[in-house]
Amino acid sequence: MSSKILVTGADLAPQALALLTGFEVVYAGKTPQEDDLVALCQQHDPVAIIVRYGHITPRIIEAAPSLRVISKHGSGTDTIAREAAQARSIAVVAAAGANAAAVAEQAMALLLACAKSVVQLNERMHAGHWDKATHKSVELSGRTVGVVGLGAIGLRFARMADAMDMRVIGFDPFAKALPAYVEPVALNDIWRQSDAISLHCPLTPDNRHMVNEATLALCKPGVMLVNTGRGGLIDEQALLAAIASGQVAMAGLDAFAQEPPPKDHAFFGNPRLVLSPHIGGVTSDAYVNMGVAAAKNILSALARVPAAA
Structure with a gap:
């Protein structure tokens, strides 16, 4: 048998x-x-x-x-x-x-969607609007992206960001022999220096809700946040409050505390959130x-x- x-x-x-x-x-x-x-x-x-x-x-x-x-x-x-x-x-x-290539590409897609207002402009165009005279998007070139977690996925994302002329800073207590395009920094420097932050670390008891009211308060006003890791890395209520105040300009999320989120979740319908159903690693x-x-x-x-x- x-x-x-x-x-x-x-x-x-x-x-x-x-x-x-x-x-x-x-x-x-x-x-x-x-x-x-x-x-x-x-x-x-x-x-x-x-x-x-x-x-x-x-x-x-x-x-x-x-x-x-x-x-x-x-x-x-x-x-x-x-x-x-x-x-x-x-x-x-x-x-x-x-699935490193797939997830890194999804993270970059979410970052670009946030910076370039892809979802909102698409909806406006389909509704018959032409916002050329009034809309201004964010140029990523020259800005700083903080990468939390420098394994295969985080490093691949970092390489793409570097190719776009972004300054890449990274935090990972276990990473060794980082490539020259990643500047290692302390975690608090990720919050303080980044114009955009991308999470690529596993969820552990030590880093649950690492993105919370206190860490978001350290960030630059208008920071963009991307999470293709695990939903538990983010205190979702703290993120919603930071979005409401403008501390976080946009967030692109592929992972959630509860999956699928409840149908009445406050994320749904928020124009400053770009959401995908944890499919970063789902490609052929x-x-x-x-x-x-x-x-x-x-x-x-x-x-x-x-x-x-």
Whole structure:
């Protein structure tokens, strides 16, 4: 009988499946909930889980006695109960860098949409208006962008910003051997010096709500904020207050504290917010890259981690 791999999604790239021919792959569907995943683990007892959607909780881990590796179909592992996995010596691995190009491009698209009023001008044009005589956008060339998180995604975004003649400052306590176009600074200097800020760090207990009332007050009036990382990095009520006061001119967000946000969320309808549904890493190329990386990570981890007795 083949060992089983549970995918918390409805599909996996054919290129990834080709690497997993020795396993039976079980799909949880597009929107798996905790109870669904617990039931599937109890039914199939997978040796590995590929995490596409939803959270992997201690209950889910407990329901899979043969589980040896949890592989993220992406770069962030904050949706996985790492302590529960560690307690059972279950490897937790991520497809680091597999979606770097996709997410960095989304971050730049959001920054440009904020600076150039792309959404508002599009809506005005479709409504029959011609605002050439009254509208002025922001020129990014010569301005300072602060990049928080200098992994594969943050550095790729920084390289694009540098190519646009922006001054790039960055903060990442774990980054080493930074390229010449990134000027390392303290986190408080990111807030104080940046005309635009882009978040590219994982969510941890230490940086939850790193963008808050106090840090936003340190920023230049009219700063632009982009988040393609995790919604929990931002205190959403503090951001709304800063937008209302003009302290934040525009924000482009691809991640939210609750996903999807409730239908009555105060973000909706705010003309100073450009929103996308956490799709920064969702491209055809990234889908293949992340699937292949997730599959390879499983094979590598299974080769290292001994089977349970």
